[in-house]
Amino acid sequence: IASIQKAKSESSIPFSVFKPTGLARFALLEKISNNSNLTKEEEIEKTNFEGRIENICQTASDNKVPLFIDAEESWIQGAIDDIAIKMMQKFNKNEAWIFNTLQLYRNDRVDHLEMLFKLAAEEKFFVGLKLVRGAYHEQEIERAKEKGYNCPVHTIKENTDIDYNKALTLCIENIDFVSVCAGTHNEESSALLVELLNKHNISKDDKRVYFSQLLGMSDHISYNAAKEGFNVVKYVPYGPVKDVLPYLIRRAEENTSIAGQMGRELTNIIEEKKRRRNA
Numbered sequence: 001i002a003s004i005q006k007a008k009s010e011s012s013i014p015f016s017v018f019k020p021t022g023l024a025r026f027a028l029l030e031k032i033s034n035n036s037n038l039t040k041e042e043e044i045e046k047t048n049f050e051g052r053i054e055n056i057c058q059t060a061s062d063n064k065v066p067l068f069i070d071a072e073e074s075w076i077q078g079a080i081d082d083i084a085i086k087m088m089q090k091f092n093k094n095e096a097w098i099f100n101t102l103q104l105y106r107n108d109r110v111d112h113l114e115m116l117f118k119l120a121a122e123e124k125f126f127v128g129l130k131l132v133r134g135a136y137h138e139q140e141i142e143r144a145k146e147k148g149y150n151c152p153v154h155t156i157k158e159n160t161d162i163d164y165n166k167a168l169t170l171c172i173e174n175i176d177f178v179s180v181c182a183g184t185h186n187e188e189s190s191a192l193l194v195e196l197l198n199k200h201n202i203s204k205d206d207k208r209v210y211f212s213q214l215l216g217m218s219d220h221i222s223y224n225a226a227k228e229g230f231n232v233v234k235y236v237p238y239g240p241v242k243d244v245l246p247y248l249i250r251r252a253e254e255n256t257s258i259a260g261q262m263g264r265e266l267t268n269i270i271e272e273k274k275r276r277r278n279a
Helices: 002-009 026-033 040-063 074-091 109-123 137-147 156-172 187-199 221-229 241-254 256-278
Strands: 016-018 067-069 097-103 127-132 178-183 209-214 232-235
Touching: 002 016, 002 040, 016 040, 016 187, 026 040, 026 074, 040 067, 040 074, 067 074, 074 097, 074 109, 097 109, 109 156, 127 156, 156 178, 156 187, 178 187, 187 209, 187 221, 209 221, 221 232, 232 241
Parallel strands: 016 067, 067 097, 097 127, 127 178, 178 209, 209 232
Antiparallel strands: none
């Protein structure tokens, strides 16, 4: 809630973000996602979790600060998706304040997106989405093997890219009731978004569309997009070092498409250091 209030007072902070696992036990979210029977104590926990989420979303709506609900592992994501949809239905009546995060390495996310759009059209609410490729690829594959269920994520990177670009296209094609933040370090997806905005005659600075990259990663995408007049935000994770470092490592590993771009980034950094020394 403090981060929402901070964002309201700072024009340079266009969004606020939170992780649902900061509000409820992982095991509880897993049971909810599996539709398992809950004990009386767990029912109280669930009610408290939903109440906390609603309180945060109410604060975001009251302060007119768009709020991203972060994505988690697939085996707890169902509980998060359900509450995210409820919050969109309640708070996104006139425009999108509440955003869910879709990880497009999941092989069911395009179907989920289409279901969500159909529901929004029927019930007349706006959809807020942050699109990312995904952060738990190895864990997802390993757990599926260990537990003996069908792998929920694409095992071929190109299929993730296809689904990401398909989701991005669907969002722009339905821009009348969708707001989207493209969280990507991928040059092709970034170029596609520019192409889609031009194709659909959507203004570069339309507040319904944002590019997003992690602070310190793919700066050439961020800076060039911003220079051209597009909405760009740098995602800044903060917290205890023991928590933030693994998070950043996962983000660097999640999108192997940036591997070929690292050489360019290093070259840019070296050139900038030279420029500053000579300035």
